[in-house]
Amino acid sequence: QSVLTQPPSASGSRGQSLTISCTGTSTDVGRSIYVSWFQQYPGKAPRLMIYEVNKRPSGVPDRFSGSRSGNTASLSISGLQAEDEADYYCNAYAGGDSFVFGTGTKVTVL
């Protein structure tokens, strides 16, 4: 069971847009709609930001959006704000009731 590949870091200025990729295979990211994204601040538990590729839980700003093309999922943040500076992880269902996480991306807001 391999991890999903994310860029280690990404940055953008306040107000700009940023996109993070998450590359897997046809057995995980490309398998189904069950791709999620989590935000994690240092020392805190992860928070669900996107599920089923592009759905937002209640309370998540609409600046966050998700998409997928083939075996690569993406998280986009528009209108970057200081509080968006965090680590972001993707996650995908890999069949047989198993899941796999991405390697994580540290987002810096300049």
Next chain:
Amino acid sequence: QVQHHESGPGLVKPSETLSVTCSVSGGAVNSSSYWWAWIRQSPGEGLEWIGTIRYRGATAYNPSLERRVTIVADTSKNQLFLRLTSVTAADTAVYYCARGLWYRFDSWGQGTLVTVSS
């Protein structure tokens, strides 16, 4: 509203068994409406799915940990338990209990740090 939090020993010696508890309140641990997962994060590292337990106790484990891990639910105590045998320093991590809805981890506990050291 279902709430949950983890608790653990803090320190475990190498080769021993790590046991972590997730206490659930505001709902039944064995509800058919949701399921549970254990996820860990080594210091400075990413998230790793350990395993999942569903309604009626059906489990699934990460193949890399399957030989050493057991997840069970105690309905009388409304708790979940994670047991990991033969631990090494590589098992030092924050262990999270997460609630699952459909195929997403809907809410997470605050995590409990377990350090493996002699």
